[in-house]
Amino acid sequence: MNDAAAPPAQSWKVTLPCTRAEAEALDGEIATFAAMDSPPVLMTSEAGGDDENAWRLDAYFEGKPEPAAIELLRSLVPSAADMQPQVELLPDEDWVTLSQQGLEPVTAGRFHVRNRPADPEEAGHVNFLIEAGRAFGTGQHETTAGCLFMLDRMRRIGMRFGNVADIGTGTGLLAFAALHLWPRAYATASDIDPVAVEISGHNAIANGVVIGTGIGQVALYAAAGVDHPAIEQRAPYDLVIANILAGPLIELAPSLCAVIEEGGTLILAGLLREQADAVLAAYRAQGMRLAERADRGDWPTLRLRKRPRIGWKRPRRIDRNARGEAPGFGTL
Structure with missing residues (x-):
């Protein structure tokens, strides 16, 4: 029996076109993947060109994404319902950091x-x-x-x-x-x-x-x-x-x-x-x-x-179940 540790899962990327409005709305939709053991990281960016409304969604997965996960991803960008997603295996690199290396101060x-x-x-x-x-x-x-x-x-x-x-x-x-x-x-x-x-x-x-x-x-x-x-x-x-x-x-x-x-x-x-x-x-x-x-x-x-009014009181919420969660953002 080989006792060596299993190699880490390779990273995969799924790319779909989307609109600017869909890209902006995705900040509140990441929780859709919360039930997954290793949820993907979603990143949006302008597609380039003259169309300011043309954006793209890149989803990074640890391990090859299952068809159900890809379909779930497609549901987040209805404008790409008839588009074939681009699925690719990434080199063995730290793609999260690499994706942001071009950021300017x-x-x-x-x-x-x-x-x-x-x-x-x-x-x-x-x-x-x-x-x-x-x-x-x-x-x-x-x-x-x-x-x-x-x-x-x-x-x-x-x-x-x-x-x-x-x-x-x-x-x-x-x-x-x-x-x-x-x-x-x-x-x-x-x-x-x-x-x-x-x-x-x-x-x-x-x-x-x-x-x-x-x-x-x-x-x-x-x-x-x-x-x-x-x-x-x-x-x-x-x-x-x-x-x-x-x-x-x-x-x-x-x-x-x-x-x-x-x-x-x-x-x-x-x-x-x-x-x-x-x-x-x-x-x-x-x-x-x-x-x-x-x-x-x-x-x-x-x-x-x-506005000044009657003193300070302990925090209360509209809904006891409302936790104010903002997965992936504010975490803003």
């Missing part, structure tokens, strides 16, 4: 985010290294960059905060940026994905951010929204950042608003322009008012302020 306000150690730092900016291929929130996505711009602007107009929470932190980037702007603040960063929390810890060390529960430190927790005893105990917060998705943002409106102090600020991102009204309605119902809106392409960043 991003500058947002005073912040400069590079995704590779080899990239030079930008003089005169606050530099962060968030390596590509590790989790959502490298600074590349318009929603993350929009949050960085908003945080930078808030500091420039003289806003001050002492207790900050970044819900759906992804890589920890936004919590790190907030701590740089307000170094005497307490900072809390959480994500529903424990892997994202682990990655945030590694990124904190790489960027000289101290992990802990004290002033000028970031406390990391794995939690669905604010559903964690430590997150509740550290409330109320005068600044909460939530870069997730429109659906989870709406579900989490009562619990997020409950942990914000009266007069406190809430930054929302991860929603599309056409989703802004529905998200705003959910938060206005919780006593929030819109103070500022900044759009980057189709992605708005909203700054809201909590």
Whole structure:
């Protein structure tokens, strides 16, 4: 009998054309594969050419995908119902990292985010290294960059905060940026994905951010929204950042608003322009008012302020089963 360990499963890629609208909607559809032992990683990109509506979906599988998995993938992009998917075996390489090696550094306000150690730092900016291929929130996505711009602007107009929470932190980037702007603040960063929390810890060390529960430190927790005893105990917060998705943002409106102090600020991102009204309605119902809106392409960043009313109360949800999950994104 051969006692040698079995070789790791080879990676396969399935490619289908899709529309831009289908690509944008896929952020909320990844949970379709949650029951699989090794769910695929879905990536969308512009197909190139003159048609701005022409996009493509690439799904990366560990092991050759079963026909049922391919059919499930096809169901996510109805426009490709009559198209034959391209199925190919990939070389034995780290395709997640390779797929992002072409990412360029991003500058947002005073912040400069590079995704590779080899990239030079930008003089005169606050530099962060968030390596590509590790989790959502490298600074590349318009929603993350929009949050960085908003945080930078808030500091420039003289806003001050002492207790900050970044819900759906992804890589920890936004919590790190907030701590740089307000170094005497307490900072809390959480994500529903424990892997994202682990990655945030590694990124904190790489960027000289101290992990802990004290002033000028970031406390990391794995939690669905604010559903964690430590997150509740550290409330109320005068600044909460939530870069997730429109659906989870709406579900989490009562619990997020409950942990914000009266007069406190809430930054929302991860929603599309056409989703802004529905998200705003959910938060206005919780006593929030819109103070500022900044759009980057189709992605708005909203700054809201909590209207003074009757004291602070414990977090509650619209639905006890609503966990605010955003698989693959906010983990935004």
